[in-house]
Amino acid sequence: MKNHQNTLFPYAYNILGTVEDAKDAIQDVLTKYQSMNTAHIENEMGYLTKSVINRSINIKKRKAKITADKVWLPEPISTEKADDNLIGEEILSYSLLVLFEKLTTQERAVFILKEAFDYSHREIAETIGISIENSRKLLSRGKLKLAIHKTTGPRNYSVIPAADMENYIHAIKTGDVKHLGEMLSEDVALSADGGADIKVIREVTTGKMATSNLLFYVFQTYQKSLSIEISEVNHQPALLFYEGDSLINCQVFEFENNKIRNIYAVIDPNKLKRFFR
Secondary structure, three states: OHHHHHHHHHHHHHHHOOHHHHHHHHHHHHHHHHOOOOOOOOOHHHHHHHHHHHHHHHHHHHHHHHHOOOOOOOOOOEOOOOOOOOOHHHOOOHHHHHHHHHOOHHHHHHHHHHHHOOOOHHHHHHHHOOOHHHHHHHHHHHHHHHHHOOOOOOOOOOOOOHHHHHHHHHHHHHOOHHHHHHHEEEEEEEEEEOOOOOOOOOOEEEOHHHHHHHHHHHHHHHHOOOEEEEEEEOOEEEEEEEEOOEEEEEEEEEEEOOEEEEEEEEOOHHHHOOOOO
16 A cells, blocks of 8 residues: 555645645545455546545645634645655645645645646546536636736746855845845745744745845844755755754745745744654
């Protein structure tokens, strides 16, 4: 069943946005499947995929009610190195997963299946129990919502030279206001998720001046003694802030026209404990 878990993981994670929930959804389905009489099932992988997708949708609907009024960021996954435990290319970009929070759970599922896994509308309809026409409408509505927030595709990868991230680190460390300002877009936004246990200074900060001031303050107050590593998270450039071997903060960057447009700061320890160097 190990290979099944690896294959099923991207479906669950892309819908749910957390590793623990994705693994729970897969485990629930596999446990139930192993106790069934499966003689009538001709396509085992197809059955398991359908079951995991629907289980993930149900979990996401339940979780969405809890996090509706707060900034909620996905759990980061390293895509810097090949990982036998994940199908990295099927893990969606971080920015897109963030934008998916603007969609209903069904819109999210339809978009993922159509755009990331190349399902036909007939296959989507059969998988999540809706009509073909409803599948088309959900995709259209989802695309319209995402277009408003300027996304372009299912993965939306950012290829940014490491030197750009080195320059960013240097500007933060030296307090170089001018250089940092040149790297940020005018409408830059910083979103922070501390989870239930860590209180963040501000969940969302927008604008070049306010974001610059907050970045300098956070570095001087909380990050100055931490080691910083440049990495790739969900196919986007990221900075990892470590205290010894403990990951304290993961910042994921979205660039547009060579300017930083979004910074996603994950501080929630529950979303960082499974991150491996």
